[in-house]
Amino acid sequence: MTIYRATVSRVRPLTDTMVRITFAGDDVPAFVSTGVDDEYVRLFFPHGADRRELSLPVSSGSGWETPEGRPTAPVRTFTVRAARPEAAEIDIDFVLHDDGIAGPWAAAARPGDPLGLNAPTGLYDPPADLARQFLVCDLTGLPALARILENTPQGVVTRAVVEVPDERSVQPLPAHPRAKVTWTYGGNGHGPSRLAELVTAAVPPHAELAGTYIWVAGETTALRSVRKHLRKTLALPTERFKVVGYWAPxxxxxxxxxxxxxxxxxxxxxxxxxxxxxxxxxxxxxxxxxxxxxxx
Structure with a gap:
């Protein structure tokens, strides 16, 4: 597994709760996009107070290891909002919050700040007969949902439901002629997640699901009952849905x-x-x- 080095080239606030950071660098052209709409990468952050001091691990078979005597870089997983290998750039949208490593780092990001990342992996995998899809996520799933909407074929009917903390977190999404997006407020660490309730309302028992694909992303513990609903209650084959836990309280x-x-x-x-x-x-x-x- 190769770990690439990139640096911040641009920082663009999207809403009060999310910022888009563009990364560039000599290694970025080697970054190969999977072409899958919810592809994710692991980001390797500076280990201490000096934002420019980055201790990257080295490849070790299918994984990585920190060279002896070097500090270990904190690792977090993020969705790629856009990949432009020909321009040596990628965009990653960060949720701003005070806890952990990534949120505070993103809030203070400036051009020139270094970061490590690995090659992406994609999960969104609709079947060949896709005619309709249900997309449900919280704030952390917005970058993937936006990219999915960008690339959804014109004839596919899309019903998207997004749970964000409040109206300040609503952002413009790519237009699609047959897509309807509903915003709801709550969850996201500010209250109990309603993702399970939202999925059950969007896809109730006995729903007609021929030609349908369901993608759900967000708070990991809230998605446990979602997975059971889709697999056990609705008895969906696994190729008809994807449930992705992005974070845990x-x-x-x-x-x-x-x-x-x-x-x-x-x-x-x-x-x-x-x-x-x-x-x-x-x-x-x-x-x-x-x-x-x-x-x-």
Whole structure:
């Protein structure tokens, strides 16, 4: 896995809660876009107070490792809003918030700030007979949703529902002749997420779903019941939907609580993925049910 080095070339506020940062650099032309609308990359941030001091890991097979004696770069995952390899640029939209690594970094970003990133991976994968799609997300899913709308074929009917903190977070989205976008306020760390409720309302039991694809992205824990609704209640085949967890409330404390689990419990959870029996979405549901029982 190659880690590329890029630098901030432009910073553009989009709303009170989101900023678009354009990255450029000699390595960026080597960045190969998958062409998939919700492709994501891992971003490697400066490890300390000096924004210009970047300790990038090196490739290690399919992963990466930090050279001995070097500090470890914090890593976060983000959606690529736009990729322009021919111009040696990519755009990434950041949600602004005070917690963690990425939000405060983005709020203070200036041209010349360095960052590391790897090659992208895409998830949005509608079937060949796509005639209609439901897109539901919170604020973190907006960059992917916008890119999906940009590239949706003209004849596809699209129903999009977006949960943002408040009206200050609403932003213009690409126009599509057969798309309807509904904005709703709440969730996003400012209150309980309504993503599960929104998906159930948009795609109720016994809905006619021939030629339909469903894409849902946002708060990870809120999407557990969404995945069960789509897979178990609606009995959808996995090629008809994609559920993508982008973030978790108190992500740092969640990781600490997971690491504190007894070794045998962590081994049991890991064993679900060692030799998965059945469809991976079903395995994911089992895994998430166990996490819920553990209070995670």
């Amino acid at each position: 108190g992500g740092e404390s969640w990781s600490a609580r997971y690491k504190a689990l007894p070794a045998d419990v962590k081994a049991e959870l890991a064993a679900l993925w060692d030799d998965p029996q059945g469809d991976l979405e079903d395995v994911t549901i089992t895994y998430e049910e166990q996490l819920t029982r553990l209070g995670l």
